[in-house]
Amino acid sequence: MQFSSTKDYVAPPDLIVAVNAAVRLERPLLVKGEPGTGKTELARQVSAALGLPMLEWAVKSTTKAQQGLYEYDAVSRLRDSQLGDARVNEVRNYIRKGKLWQAFEAEAKVVLLIDEIDKADIEFPNDLLQELDRMEFHVYETGETIRAAHRPIVIITSNNEKELPDAFLRRCFFHYIRFPDAETLRAIVRVHFPGIKEALLAAALSRFYEIRETPGLKKKPSTSEVLDWLKLLLAEDLSPEDLKADPANLLPKLHGALLKNEQDVHLFERLAFMARRQGR
Template sequence: MRFTGTDAYVAGKDLTIAVNAAITLERPLLVKGEPGTGKTELAFQIAEALGLRLIQWTVKSTTRAAQGLYEYDAVSRLRDSQLGDEKVNDIRNYIRRGKLWEAFASEERVVLLIDEIDKADIEFPNDLLQELDRMEFDVYETDETIRAKHRPIVIITSNNEKELPDAFLRRCFFHYIQFPDPETLARIVDVHHPHIKQDLVRAALTQFYEIREQPGIKKKPSTSEALDWIRLLVAEDIEAKDLRDSPTKALPKLAGALLKNEQDVHLFERLAFLARRQG
């Protein structure tokens, strides 16, 4: 079972090696990188390429590790007991399976995506150590042990918002998705816009990288924002010649797709003002 990429996802050699190494070692693959570099999409493409079902667990700041295993709804059971409902006699009626339980109980191998693990509390990764390592957990209310029928391929993403515990890192295979170089990004654009004019792609990417590399920019535009911007350029029928001015001489066309805060907009407005004054 090897991942070689898909027609819809440009995966570099280092990334495919990392995915296959994690599959071979049966370790979770921890993927870090800038927002918008395709970390979440990677799990979807692995599932598609290998013909497996994807189970996605999106982590939020309020998410607890136990929710990935199961939750016991004691409130509903109390209410039903007061109403005389007979199903209160079976506690299993009040246990809700989490995403890990769903993955462990699957009759076939699945891809389990734990998305943006760094959004949760710092103890969240440590609370999953044993379950991800041994592929089993206990349900205390029913006194049973849930074991994975087939070890899932686990993909964990992080935007690097906080450091992850060393004990957790030791159990993962790690890969950092570097921001794509112009050649790779051009291939990504070609996947999403196969019939786009190449002179427009070259002009757009030249301006895009000038914006990313501008000193003082607070939020660098990502791959997904580049794709959105180019899609708008095509929709508005903008020609390559309309993009040849440096973004420091004029605010980029459709700048709202690339610049996502007022500080960066003001930065390029000031640079354009100074360029006009010097001119």
């Protein structure tokens, strides 16, 4: 069971090694990197490349670890008991299986994505330590223990919004997705826009990297944002000449796809103002 690049996903060699190492070690793969560098998409591509079903658990700030195991709906059971509903005699009727439970009881190996784990409370990763390590958990309401019939491939993503506990990190295989270099990004663009003209691609990527490397930029544009930008450039039928930086207006064409806050827009406006003053 080996992962590699697919026709829809360009994976750098170090990422391929990390995925296959985590699969071989049967450890969760913790993937960090800038937002928009393809961390979530990686799990989907691993699922497609290995021919395995995928379960996705999107973590929010209010998400609790218990929700990944199961939730017991005591309120509904109390209401049904007041109404004389016969369902109250079976506690299993009020237990909702979480994504880990679904992965553990799957008939075959699955890919389980725990997406953006750093959004949750700091105790969230600690509360999953034993379950991810032993691949089992206890259901107190029924007295049963749920064990993984087939150990799932667990991929966990983080945007580095907060530090994860050391005990959790020890149980993971870690990989940081670096922002792609020009050649890798060119290959990624070709996957999404196979018919793009070389001159336009070269001019767009040159301008894009200029923007990313601008000192003082609060949020650097990501891979997903350059793909959105290129889609707009193609839709507007812009030429390579249209993308050249103008000293009077340093904001790139259709800059809303690349610059996502007013501070960065004002930064380019100030740079253009300074350039005009120096040109007098």
